[in-house]
Amino acid sequence: GQNIDQPTEMTATEGAIVQINCTYQTSGFNGLFWYQQHAGEAPTFLSYNVLDGLEEKGRFSSFLSRSKGYSYLLLKELQMKDSASYLCAVRATNKLIFGTGTLLAVQP
Amino acid sequence: NAGVTQTPKFQVLKTGQSMTLQCAQDMNHEYMSWYRQDPGMGLRLIHYSVGAGITDQGEVPNGYNVSRSTTEDFPLRLLSAAPSQTSVYFCASSYGRDRGRRSSGYTFGSGTRLTVV
Numbered sequence: 001g002q003n004i005d006q007p008t009e010m011t012a013t014e015g016a017i018v019q020i021n022c023t024y025q026t027s028g029f030n031g032l033f034w035y036q037q038h039a040g041e042a043p044t045f046l047s048y049n050v051l052d053g054l055e056e057k058g059r060f061s062s063f064l065s066r067s068k069g070y071s072y073l074l075l076k077e078l079q080m081k082d083s084a085s086y087l088c089a090v091r092a093t094n095k096l097i098f099g100t101g102t103l104l105a106v107q108p
Numbered sequence: 109n110a111g112v113t114q115t116p117k118f119q120v121l122k123t124g125q126s127m128t129l130q131c132a133q134d135m136n137h138e139y140m141s142w143y144r145q146d147p148g149m150g151l152r153l154i155h156y157s158v159g160a161g162i163t164d165q166g167e168v169p170n171g172y173n174v175s176r177s178t179t180e181d182f183p184l185r186l187l188s189a190a191p192s193q194t195s196v197y198f199c200a201s202s203y204g205r206d207r208g209r210r211s212s213g214y215t216f217g218s219g220t221r222l223t224v225v
Binding site for chain 1: 141218
């Protein structure tokens, strides 16, 4: 089976940098995704890693280490609108399995 | 493109009733999945499909049926609704094979909020 762990809640200050970690154990690993979900809305795709290393997309970066079963999402220059849940998801063979998500609160 | 369309957006059922949640996508995606989301539980995979005529169980399949007769549609059927099935249901779709390292990820519908009383 799969096991995906991420912190339940985090708090950060507007303009700062925050790192959300995700560890996973799975068989048939075929990529790791990060999603953002605002309250009452559907998840939206942020990033994808299938090879080790850092992928950067604007203020958001995601890192993957397959040997350690570890990923992180880095958010820079935090804005109030970044307050949301951030979901780590692992694709194992043909299934996409989610962690329980990290609720990020950005404070002024 | 409409993306992933889910209907209805809201539904109230009585215990024991059956219903079908509809999901349709117009992106020619091979993969389609159904999730439920409950407070503190994250998104849990109910059933998924890798192509027309092919379905498989996810993490929490009991009480739900699916079929995939076309690439576009992936309905979720609740056979006999129970209060434990009160949840928000999301349908998602994606390409079956990544386009190199740049994946567009899974696209989600807007969700169906189901209450079983």
